[in-house]
Amino acid sequence: MNSVLKDVADSYKKHAVVDVRSGDTVKVHQKIKEGNKERVQVFEGMVIKTSSKGSQTASITVRRIAGGHGVEKSYFLHSPLVTKVEVMKRGKVRRNYLTYMRDLKGKKARLTGKEFDKNAVNDVRDLEAEKAEAELKVAAEAEHAELEALKAKEQAELEAKQQAVEDAHKSSEVSPV
Numbered sequence: 001m002n003s004v005l006k007d008v009a010d011s012y013k014k015h016a017v018v019d020v021r022s023g024d025t026v027k028v029h030q031k032i033k034e035g036n037k038e039r040v041q042v043f044e045g046m047v048i049k050t051s052s053k054g055s056q057t058a059s060i061t062v063r064r065i066a067g068g069h070g071v072e073k074s075y076f077l078h079s080p081l082v083t084k085v086e087v088m089k090r091g092k093v094r095r096n097y098l099t100y101m102r103d104l105k106g107k108k109a110r111l112t113g114k115e116f117d118k119n120a121v122n123d124v125r126d127l128e129a130e131k132a133e134a135e136l137k138v139a140a141e142a143e144h145a146e147l148e149a150l151k152a153k154e155q156a157e158l159e160a161k162q163q164a165v166e167d168a169h170k171s172s173e174v175s176p177v
Contacts, residue, residue, distance in 0.1 A: 009056040016124040017077045020060050022050050022098050023091030023111050028062060028075055029084040040083060043073055046091070046111075048098040060085075063101065070102060087121050090114045 020026060027044045045064030052058045058077045063070055075082050091111030101109055 012078065013056050014078045015128065017058070018085045018087060018124050019121060020047055020050060020077070020085060020087060021090070021093075022047050022096050023093035024087050025089040025091070026060075026062060027084075027086040027088060028060075028073075028082060029086075030075070031081045031083055044088070045071075045073075046098075046101065048072070048101055050096060087116075087118065090116045090121075 024047045025045070026047055027042055029040050029042055032039050032041045043062060043064070045062040047060050048063045049061040050059070056078055059074055060077065061072055061074045063072045065071070075085075077085065090113070092114045093111060
């Protein structure tokens, strides 16, 4: 029974996730749906908490100062709404939960930087997701081409009708009564 649950949970898991640690400054790209439109919102801040790293419920809590107030958001790393996580800076910390950062303001809230290979950390490719995205793009282009062909056909019909009306008008003007 346990293996069945694990198999189901693993099927919803992303194949590759960025290695995010506490103290990192990250940009989280999240899909937001408003009505029938979808857009991607970027939230940049410092990771103050990571939990359940290897599991389906792996999450991070990101904090940033917006308008003089601290704003914290929690994200599930394997959520389909989280499209991308980019590590911008890596901070030198010795704890997992940096809740003390909530009390610090200004320059005291800075962390010592740590050298890391930004490209190697952020280069996480999910081939299945890229394939699905490419298929969606091809389908959208085909739909667009179909709509363009339909518009061109309607435009040609309108031009033919207009030409017929103009010809009929000219023939009625030419004949003297």
